[in-house]
Amino acid sequence: MTVAMELRRIIINEIDDQQIVILKEVEGERSFPIVVGLYEAGSIDRRIKGMPTIRPLTHDLIANLVEQLGAEIQDIVISDLRDHTYFAKLRIRKDGELIDIDCRPSDAIAIAVTIKVPIYVIEDLLRDVIEDED
Amino acid sequence: MTVAMELRRIIINEIDDQQIVILKEVEGERSFPIVVGLYEAGSIDRRIKGMPTIRPLTHDLIANLVEQLGAEIQDIVISDLRDHTYFAKLRIRKDGELIDIDCRPSDAIAIAVTIKVPIYVIEDLLRDVIEDED
Numbered sequence: 001m002t003v004a005m006e007l008r009r010i011i012i013n014e015i016d017d018q019q020i021v022i023l024k025e026v027e028g029e030r031s032f033p034i035v036v037g038l039y040e041a042g043s044i045d046r047r048i049k050g051m052p053t054i055r056p057l058t059h060d061l062i063a064n065l066v067e068q069l070g071a072e073i074q075d076i077v078i079s080d081l082r083d084h085t086y087f088a089k090l091r092i093r094k095d096g097e098l099i100d101i102d103c104r105p106s107d108a109i110a111i112a113v114t115i116k117v118p119i120y121v122i123e124d125l126l127r128d129v130i131e132d133e134d
Numbered sequence: 135m136t137v138a139m140e141l142r143r144i145i146i147n148e149i150d151d152q153q154i155v156i157l158k159e160v161e162g163e164r165s166f167p168i169v170v171g172l173y174e175a176g177s178i179d180r181r182i183k184g185m186p187t188i189r190p191l192t193h194d195l196i197a198n199l200v201e202q203l204g205a206e207i208q209d210i211v212i213s214d215l216r217d218h219t220y221f222a223k224l225r226i227r228k229d230g231e232l233i234d235i236d237c238r239p240s241d242a243i244a245i246a247v248t249i250k251v252p253i254y255v256i257e258d259l260l261r262d263v264i265e266d267e268d
Contacts, residue, residue, distance in 0.1 A: 039173040055221060058192050061237045062199065068233055069203040087189060099202055103195045
């Protein structure tokens with residue numbers, strides 16, 4: 001089962017390369033923090049603020065690529081946690097089929113905010129994070 | 135007309151965000167420097183050194199995406215210079231057609247070294263750079 005999330009906050013810390021993106025449940029109050037790199041945090045931040053760029057940045061390139069290849073990114077899912085590392089998937093619709101492509105949550109979130117598609121987290125992962133906080 | 139290039143050197147400078155990638159003509163001695171960001175330079179450097187990663191990084195994600203969508207990146211071309219900014223294209227083959235996708239030279243070079251496809255520069259751009267150096 002997946003839970004729809006939205007971006008709540010990006011905490012950018014220029015001292016080290018551990019930036020934090022906080023997702024919040026769309027229909028609830030649970031939140032889900034993810035550590036990302038400075039470049040990825042900057043990329044997500046720029047997109048939210050709608051900052052213009054003269055050339056397509058990497059996540060715009062991905063969005064253009066998928067479109068030009070006749071497919072559509074349906075949503076992104078943060079799908080797994082192994083050895084303290086989160087894994088995500090882009091779910092892409094093409095010719096009626098759904099194709100999962102593995103990626104890092106930071107890329108997945110940057111793409112989701114670029115093209116405005118839903119962000120999901122697997123319910124079990126969300127529950128694990130909440131339990132860890134107790 | 136395009137000229138086949140290869141990666142000669144990456145100069146990483148941690149003091150500012152102006153890293154330099156130097157391309158060299160495959161069948162000649164002319165070289166072509168391009169300024170890229172630290173993240174992009176790091177990404178190209180990691181690929182050349184074959185450093186393993188546990189999750190697909192952004193340029194691996196692009197390579198996987200194109201493959202899973204039934205297409206193939208044929209080569210990359212540094213195609214234009216406008217207002218001191220270089221522009222590039224990924225040339226993608228799909229169902230016998232060639233599709234050009236705009237991108238930054240840094241992404242194009244990172245993708246080319248990831249999947250080992252040729253790097254081209256438009257002859258006029260190469261000539262302009264050489265003339266500037268005279």
